[in-house]
Each structure stands twice: as C-alpha cells, then as structure tokens.
Amino acid sequence: MSxxxxxxxxxxxxxxQLGDAQLQLDAVRDQLMESQRLATIGTxxxxxxxxxxxxLTPIVSYSQFALSSxxxxxxxxxxxxxALNKAFQSAQKAxxxxxxMLSLARGESSFGxxxxxxxxxxxLTVLARDPQKDGIALxxxxxxDLRVWGDCVQLEQVLLNLLINARQAMAAKSGSLTIKxxxxxxxIKIQVIDTGPGIPxxxxxxxxxxxxxxxGTAKKDENRGTGLGLAxxxxxxxxxxxxxxxxxxxxxxxxxTIHLPAPTPAQCQAAPID
Numbered sequence: 001m002s003x004x005x006x007x008x009x010x011x012x013x014x015x016x017q018l019g020d021a022q023l024q025l026d027a028v029r030d031q032l033m034e035s036q037r038l039a040t041i042g043t044x045x046x047x048x049x050x051x052x053x054x055x056l057t058p059i060v061s062y063s064q065f066a067l068s069s070x071x072x073x074x075x076x077x078x079x080x081x082x083a084l085n086k087a088f089q090s091a092q093k094a095x096x097x098x099x100x101m102l103s104l105a106r107g108e109s110s111f112g113x114x115x116x117x118x119x120x121x122x123x124l125t126v127l128a129r130d131p132q133k134d135g136i137a138l139x140x141x142x143x144x145d146l147r148v149w150g151d152c153v154q155l156e157q158v159l160l161n162l163l164i165n166a167r168q169a170m171a172a173k174s175g176s177l178t179i180k181x182x183x184x185x186x187x188i189k190i191q192v193i194d195t196g197p198g199i200p201x202x203x204x205x206x207x208x209x210x211x212x213x214x215x216g217t218a219k220k221d222e223n224r225g226t227g228l229g230l231a232x233x234x235x236x237x238x239x240x241x242x243x244x245x246x247x248x249x250x251x252x253x254x255x256x257t258i259h260l261p262a263p264t265p266a267q268c269q270a271a272p273i274d
Contacts, residue, residue, distance in 0.1 A: 052128075055094045062087040096125050113263060113270045114155070116146040116181045116190065123159045131167060135174030142181040148188050149263040150240045152273055158233045158244075162192040162256050165229070169196030169254065183262060187242075190258040199248040207246065208234045 062083040069076045069083075120142055131138045148155065159179075166177050175195035182189050199207065208230050237244045242260040 052094060052097070055090045059087045059090045059094075062090075097128050111149075111151050112273045113147050113149055113267055114152050114273045116148055116188065117142045117144075119148075119152065119155055119159060120179055120181070122152075123156050123163060126156075126160060127163060127167075131177055134167065134171065136167060136170055137174075137176040139176060139178040141178065143183055146181050146183055146188065147263055147268070147272065148260050149267045150260065151236075154236045155240070158236050158258065159190070159192070161229045161233050166192055166194035166196065166254070169194055175253070185262065187262050188260045190260070191255060193253065193255040195253040198250040198252055199246070199254055200250065204246065204248065208244075 066080045066083040066087070069079050120140060124138075124140075163177070163179075170177070177195075178191070178193040180189075180191040180193065234244050237258055237260070240260055242258060245257045245259070246254065247257075248254040
C-alpha cells in the first residue's frame, strides 16, 4: 500500500482566491467598524445638542452681565471678572466636547500605551450629559497609573457603546453606573456595571451576535438598534488580544467586563499617547 500524503497542496489559483477573499473580509470588517463608530456618535447627537444649548445659555448670560457692567458709569470689576470666568468655563467644556467628538468621528488615534483614566475621561466628555440629570449615580473607580496597549479610538468606542447601553437601560428609573478598572500581573480588567433591568437569560448567548438587538422598537429620542454595537465591541477587544464577558440578573443589573493583556515591559517603556 502506497503512502498517502496527510495534506494535499492547494492549487495556486485557489490560494490566490482565498487570499483575495480574506482581503475583502478585512475591508468589510473595517467598514463595519467605521459605520458603527459613526452610528454611535449619531446615537448621542441629540443629547449633545441639548447639552450645548445648556452650555451656551450661561455663556450668553454671563457675557451680557459683563458687558452691561462694563458699559455702566460705575463698572463692577469683581462682577465682570466672575461673569467672564463663568463664561470661560462653559466655553472650555464645550470645546472639550467638540475635540473629543471630532477625534472619535475622524478615527484619529495611534496604537500605543494609553492611560485608562484618560480613556474613561474622554468617553465621559463625549457623553456630555451628566448622568445625575437622569437620576443615575456615576461612580468611577480606576486604579491609578493604569495603562493599556491599544488603539485609543477603538477602545473609546467600546466604552462609549457600553456606557450608552447602560444609560439607556436605566432611562426609565434611577440607578447607578459604575466604571471600574484594575490590574494584576497578567491583564487589565475594565468593568461597566449598571443597575438596570438586566438581560433575560435566554438572550444572553445571542447578545454578541451580529445584527441581534433588543432595541427593536425605537423610543422617543432613541435610535433603533442595529445589532452591531456589541458585536463590534467583541471584535475590537479580541483583536487587542483580549475578551469581553457579560453577567446579568433580571431586576438587578448587568456587568460587562473587558479583559486586556497587561502591557509588556518593552511596551511600558514606550512614550504614552497624549
């Protein structure tokens, strides 16, 4: 009996077709990530527009106070100083929101060592609206000097999706939203925990599947779900060498946990991303 090779070499034409198919799949994946990032921004556009109106109102009011006092026979320099300071603070916040939004929309980022605290701060800036205005208590518990190695824009996109989902889940009632980040010798762990209604057990195996969504019916001021948000989040984290897990209990809330590899000693020597 003659020896039969365990593997049969593929024809060059078939290998080329497989290579071309992989390139096409990679291109589609990149397009989906881009589309989902823009869809995420669209989800919070109405909220940001409302918050900008809230920021512009004191800018206009305090500027009017300062102008009125400056044009009076006896200008009150202390009032003018305080009014301009308040207007400046509101303008600064508006500028930060614009900068963060534009960075996320354009996909401007670099792959490298990044501060977890800065990632969280940037995402909270993009969200714009203070969760307390919706009756949600926000708790941020990030271990000091915590760093991750990755694409800042993509990681911010993941956090933004998780925070938007958590806030929407608690929209009908008050609750608490917690962001935690810790580290050990092997990994960085980032958690987004809400006290919303929870996810039914029979849906848990499906939530990371593409095009699966629990937002089948759009509510007022809320976009209809595409079912790509969590699927893209999972894809991003896995391409960073990590994994994302979810735990949920009806009536008590949901916890998403992101596990990322701890930066290597060589990566830790790299200059942090500004």
